[in-house]
Amino acid sequence: MEVDYLFQIGDNIVYPMQGAGIIKAIEEKEVSGEKQQYYVIKMSASNMELMIPAGRILNSNIRPVTDITALAHIMHIFQHGESDRLLTWKQRYKLNTDKIKTGKMQEGAEVVRDLMRIQKEKALNASEKKMLDNAYEFLISELGLIEGITENQIKSFC
Numbered sequence: 082m083e084v085d086y087l088f089q090i091g092d093n094i095v096y097p098m099q100g101a102g103i104i105k106a107i108e109e110k111e112v113s114g115e116k117q118q119y120y121v122i123k124m125s126a127s128n129m130e131l132m133i134p135a136g137r138i139l140n141s142n143i144r145p146v147t148d149i150t151a152l153a154h155i156m157h158i159f160q161h162g163e164s165d166r167l168l169t170w171k172q173r174y175k176l177n178t179d180k181i182k183t184g185k186m187q188e189g190a191e192v193v194r195d196l197m198r199i200q201k202e203k204a205l206n207a208s209e210k211k212m213l214d215n216a217y218e219f220l221i222s223e224l225g226l227i228e229g230i231t232e233n234q235i236k237s238f239c
Contacts, residue, residue, distance in 0.1 A: 087138050088120060093146040093226040096133075097184030100126045101146060101222035107135070126222040142184045149229040155187045164195040174208060181216055186223055192216040 088094060092104045106121040110132075118135040122143075133141055147155065168176065177196070180188035196213040199205060205213060224235045 087135075088143075088145075094122065094143050095146055095184055095186070095219075095223050096122065096124070096131070097142045097182055099124055099129075099131070100219040101226045102131070103226070105130070108132075124222075125225060126218050142182075144184060146223055146226045147186045149227055151186075152224075152227060152230065155190050158187060159190045159194050162191060162194060164198050170206060170209060174212065177209075177212055177216075181212075181219070186220070189216050189220050189223075193220055 088104050090104050090106060093101065094104060095101050102122045102124040104120055105123045108119050108121055109116055110119055111117075119132040120135060120138060122131045122133065123129075124131065133143070165173075165176075173195070177192045180192050193213065193216045196205060196209055196216070199209075200213065221235065224230060
């Protein structure tokens with residue numbers, strides 16, 4: 082089966098709820114008697130390898146790593162954007178989960194920003210603390226793969 086590849090070996094990608102990674106290989110596997118092409122992705126933060134069928138890559142919301150130009154806009158929002166402080170923690174948790182699931186760097190940065198602001202005022206509950214840790218890890222893993230960004234810029238982001 083011939084597949085038109087969306088990503089190439091060596092491409093840096095972001096997989097929602099998993100973080101940033103790199104396409105290590107494109108392999109053909111036989112599953113239930115059918116041959117399929119799979120992307121082999123090495124995740125940066127967890128060192129885990131995932132295999133995603135090439136035919137399902139569009140529905141997975143996997144995207145290329147953000148570029149340095151878009152990062153400037155995201156950094157501005159991170160530093161100057163407004164947080165909705167009127168939400169209950171349950172409403173905020175659902176909203177933040179939905180943002181992380183999009184896989185968009187801006188949405189993930191907003192989650193980190195908002196939870197860090199709340200954490201400065203009061204302790205987060207265990208669920209939100211775990212969410213902050215995960216969202217922060219996803220954000221840092223993507224920042225580390227952006228071409229042209231320095232380690233000092235990564236540290237100053239958060």
